[in-house]
Amino acid sequence: MRKKPPFMKSYAWLLHLLYFTSVVTAQAVIQSNTILYGNNPTGYDDGYIVLGGAYLAFQDMNTVPMYQKVRVQKGGALYYINNNLKGIEISSSHALFVDFVFENDGTIVVDDRKSTSVGVWKINDGSFTNTGDIMFTSSKGSKFDISAKSVTNTGFIYSKGTDANTPQILKIGNNADNWYNTGTICLANTTFNLKNPIEGVGCVTVGENSVFNIKDLDVSQQSIYLSDPTSVLAVSNGQNMPVSGFGNGNGFLFPDFPIKKFEYSYLTGILTFTTGYIGLLSFTIPVGKGYNDTLFEIVADNYIQGKHYKNNFFRYNGSPPNSAPSICRPCVEIPLYTFKVPEPYETTNDLGFSETISFYSTYNSDHLPEIGTSTIYTPPVVYTITKSNSKTTETDIISRVTGFDVNGSPITFYTTITEKQTQPTIITETITITNSDGSKTTITSIQSNNNTGITSESNTSTKWNNSTSVSSEINTDK
Numbered sequence: 514m515r516k517k518p519p520f521m522k523s524y525a526w527l528l529h530l531l532y533f534t535s536v537v538t539a540q541a542v543i544q545s546n547t548i549l550y551g552n553n554p555t556g557y558d559d560g561y562i563v564l565g566g567a568y569l570a571f572q573d574m575n576t577v578p579m580y581q582k583v584r585v586q587k588g589g590a591l592y593y594i595n596n597n598l599k600g601i602e603i604s605s606s607h608a609l610f611v612d613f614v615f616e617n618d619g620t621i622v623v624d625d626r627k628s629t630s631v632g633v634w635k636i637n638d639g640s641f642t643n644t645g646d647i648m649f650t651s652s653k654g655s656k657f658d659i660s661a662k663s664v665t666n667t668g669f670i671y672s673k674g675t676d677a678n679t680p681q682i683l684k685i686g687n688n689a690d691n692w693y694n695t696g697t698i699c700l701a702n703t704t705f706n707l708k709n710p711i712e713g714v715g716c717v718t719v720g721e722n723s724v725f726n727i728k729d730l731d732v733s734q735q736s737i738y739l740s741d742p743t744s745v746l747a748v749s750n751g752q753n754m755p756v757s758g759f760g761n762g763n764g765f766l767f768p769d770f771p772i773k774k775f776e777y778s779y780l781t782g783i784l785t786f787t788t789g790y791i792g793l794l795s796f797t798i799p800v801g802k803g804y805n806d807t808l809f810e811i812v813a814d815n816y817i818q819g820k821h822y823k824n825n826f827f828r829y830n831g832s833p834p835n836s837a838p839s840i841c842r843p844c845v846e847i848p849l850y851t852f853k854v855p856e857p858y859e860t861t862n863d864l865g866f867s868e869t870i871s872f873y874s875t876y877n878s879d880h881l882p883e884i885g886t887s888t889i890y891t892p893p894v895v896y897t898i899t900k901s902n903s904k905t906t907e908t909d910i911i912s913r914v915t916g917f918d919v920n921g922s923p924i925t926f927y928t929t930i931t932e933k934q935t936q937p938t939i940i941t942e943t944i945t946i947t948n949s950d951g952s953k954t955t956i957t958s959i960q961s962n963n964n965t966g967i968t969s970e971s972n973t974s975t976k977w978n979n980s981t982s983v984s985s986e987i988n989t990d991k
Contacts, residue, residue, distance in 0.1 A: 540582055543569045543589070546850075552576050563589035563619065568850050570594060575632065576602045582614045585645065589619040592850055593634070600632025600655055601625045605639065613639030615661065617647060617668070622847055625651035626675055636661050638687075643696070644668045648847040654679035664692035666715070669842055674702030677722035677743075680818055684708065694735065699844035700725060704818060711735050716841035719744040724766070724818055727754075736838040739763045745817055745826075750796060759800045760833030764826055766817060770794065771824035777806045786827070803834030 540560035548570045549557075560581040563569045565588030571577045575598040583605075585591045595601050601623065607613035615636055625632045632655040641661040648671040649657040657672060664686050674681035683705045686692040694715035698705075700723035710731040711717075717732075719725045721741040729750030737746060739758040746756065747766040759765075765786075773792040776785045782802035788794045808831040814823050857871035871887050 540584075543567050548572050548850075549577075550574070553578065561591075562586070563591050565589050565619070568592065568620075570850050572596070573598070575599055575628065579603050579605045579615075579636075580613075581607050581611065582616075584614070584616040585619040585621060587618040587645065590850060591617075591619070591621045592624065593622070594624045594849065595626075595628045595632065597627055597629065600628045600630040600651075600653060601634055602632060603634045605636045607639060613637070613661075615639065615641045617643045617645045619645045620847060621645070621647045622849060623647075623649045623657065624849065625653070625655045628653055628655070631655055633658065635659075638662055641665070643670060646847055647671070648673060649681070649683065650675065650846075651681045652676050652679070654681050656682040656684070658682075658684040660684065660687045662687060662690055664690075666692075666694045666696045666698065668696045669699070670696070671699040671844060671847065672701070672703040672705065673699070673846060674722075677702050678819075680704050680722060680724075682706075686711075697840075697842040697844075699842075701844065707732070714840070716838060718837070718841050718844055719746060719763075720844055722818070726768075736840050738837050738841050739833075740837065740844070748796070748798070750794070753797055753799065755799050755801075755838075757801065757835050757838050758833050759804075760829045760831055762828055762830060764812075764828030765798065766822065767825050767827070768820075768822070772811050772827055775809065775811070775827065777804060777809065801835045804829060805831055 540562050541557050543561060543563040545567050547567070550573050552574045553576060554571070558578045558580060560578075560583055561569060562582070563585045565586045568590035570592040572592070572594050573596045574593075575595045577593065583591070593601065593603060603623075605613045605615070613636070623634050625634075628651065631653050632651060634649065634655070635658040637660055639661050640663040641659050642663075643666045646669045649655075650671075650673045652675045654674065654676070666685075670685075672681060672683040680702045681704075683700065683703050685698075685705075686707075686709045688708050691710050691712050693713040694711050694717075695713040697716045697718065699718045699720060701720040703720075703723045704726070705717075705719075705724070706726045707728060707730050712734065714734050714736075716736045716738060717725060718738045718740050722743045723741075724745045724747055725737070726747035728748070733754045735754060737754055737756045739746060739756065739760075742761040742763050744758070744763040745766050746764075747768055749767070749769055767786070767788050770788045770790060773787045773789065775787070777783075778785075779802065782799060782804070784798045784800050786796055786798070788796075808829055810828055810830060811824055812822075812826040812828060814821075815826055816822070817826065857869060859867055859869050861867050868888050
């Protein structure tokens with residue numbers, strides 16, 4: 514077999530390199546607000562970059578590409594929003610020999626709150642860098658997994674589940690590499706199981722119905738804040754990390770062994786625990802000064818996120834003597850993008866009067882953005898119909914008056930006044946009142962006595978109205 518010359522092999526390798534380079538550099542660039550509906554929209558298979566001042570929203574989907582490079586510049590925003598589909602299935606991928614890159618300097622929201630099942634959003638490898646704001650949120654206990662080789666957070670990450678009975682799962686870091694946090698990580702209705710130590714001076718705020726399981730890993734540089742009476746910090750060995758907000762019933766979970774005894778030092782503010790079935794394990798947690806040791810309690814029997822524990826949970830039944838560390842940012846929900854509100858327009862409805870339709874931005878009961886509508890009804894102008902014959906001339910003056918009933922639906926009153934030339938001697942007015950039960954009352958009165966006059970007949974009818982209606986008729990008696 515004839516061998517290919519060396520330059521042919523180099524040429525083939527160069528072609529492959531150029532191919533991979535073209536793949537890497539072909540990300541979609543978002544320069545203006547863009548909303549895409551449905552799964553896997555075209556043009557985004559090679560990654561995307563959102564520039565400052567713009568947003569990219571993947572709306573009403575549960576799977577979209579997250580390939581090679583995803584970047585959001587400062588002032589830009591990226592949204593993954595699932596509406597009434599099965600759980601999100603979004604996972605990173607990349608070209609051969611080229612690592613995946615995820616960079617956020619702006620705002621990112623991954624919203625799986627309206628999904629019909631558990632979802633997964635995952636970065637498999639490569640690098641993850643966040644200097645901006647990120648929120649992961651779900652209602653079915655979805656998993657948000659950042660398993661990049663390199664993880665750096667100097668910004669804000671909020672894992673916000675909406676159901677205490679099905680907490681979502683947050684995972685940061687892989688099983689081999691330490692990761693860095695000098696920002697704030699907030700938890701609500703979340704289980705956060707640590708896989709590797711955290712480096713850097715940052716904050717983890719454990720909020721409502723959340724468990725932060727640090728196991729036996731080193732997080733001594735982090736400030737841990739228990740912000741809610743249902744916050745739980747799970748530990749397994751001799752940690753020595755500062756904890757703030759310990760009190761009001763929140764506390765420490767030792768999932769592997771029961772607590773045998775504890776001691777609190779008023780001078781140092783350090784709690785010392787002895788655990789294990791024969792009391793061989795001992796470690797400390799600095800909680801701060803100012804606690805009353807009569808309010809400490811080893812809970813004999815309780816459930817935490819559906820799991821049963823006996824003598825594994827330690828709590829303080831008084832108020833915490835300390836507040837949130839200054840390094841911890843407030844845990845504030847990141848709103849979704851605002852809809853572009855359409856311009857108002859006019860139309861004519863089936864009742865024959867014009868409507869001015871206008872729009873406004875609001876939020877529904879699930880705290881998701883939506884467009885509200887308001888309508889102004891305008892009745893048509895008064896018009897006349899003239900009828901005549903050899904004996905008389907008759908003019909109908911027709912008008913409509915519109916309003917709203919107690920349910921907010923439009924109601925319309927039709928009024929017709931008929932004028933005609935006659936030779937009356939006596940003018941009487943008869944008023945017939947139709948009550949809500951169907952009965953009628955008639956009132957007749959003499960208006961004038963002359964030789965000539967004008968007869969007017971007025972009839973009023975109502976649509977969509979159960980109230981009393983009145984019709985009046987003016988007659989002449991010769």
